[in-house]
Amino acid sequence: MAEVQTRHIVVWGQVQGVGFRNFATLCANNLGLKGWTRNLSAGGVEILIQGQVDHLELFIEQIRRGPKHATVTKLELQEVRNAQIFTNFSRRADGEKKDEF
Numbered sequence: 001m002a003e004v005q006t007r008h009i010v011v012w013g014q015v016q017g018v019g020f021r022n023f024a025t026l027c028a029n030n031l032g033l034k035g036w037t038r039n040l041s042a043g044g045v046e047i048l049i050q051g052q053v054d055h056l057e058l059f060i061e062q063i064r065r066g067p068k069h070a071t072v073t074k075l076e077l078q079e080v081r082n083a084q085i086f087t088n089f090s091r092r093a094d095g096e097k098k099d100e101f
Contacts, residue, residue, distance in 0.1 A: 002052040006083035009047040010040070011063060013073035020045050021091050023067035031055040034086035038093065050086050 016039050024037045033051035040046050066072045
C-alpha cells in the first residue's frame, strides 16, 4: 500500500470569489484525496489535504494553476505529521474552527 501523507497549504492571490474552494474540492475528489478547504479572513484559501504522495503532487500542480479566474501568487506548503485521518474532502464555512494538526 502506498504511503499516505498530509499537507497544509495556504494559497494567496486572487483566490476568493473565483470558485477556488469548489475547484480544490473537485481536484481532491478526482484524485481520491481527503481533507478540507476554507477561506481565510486575510484573503487566502487554506487547504488540509491527505492521500498518496503521487496524488498530492498532482493536486498541488493543479492548485498552483487554480481555476480560470484565479491568480495564484504564492503557495505556502507544509508537511503535517501525525494528522487525524479524514474520510472525505469537505468545503468548510469561512471562519470555521481550524483543526489542530
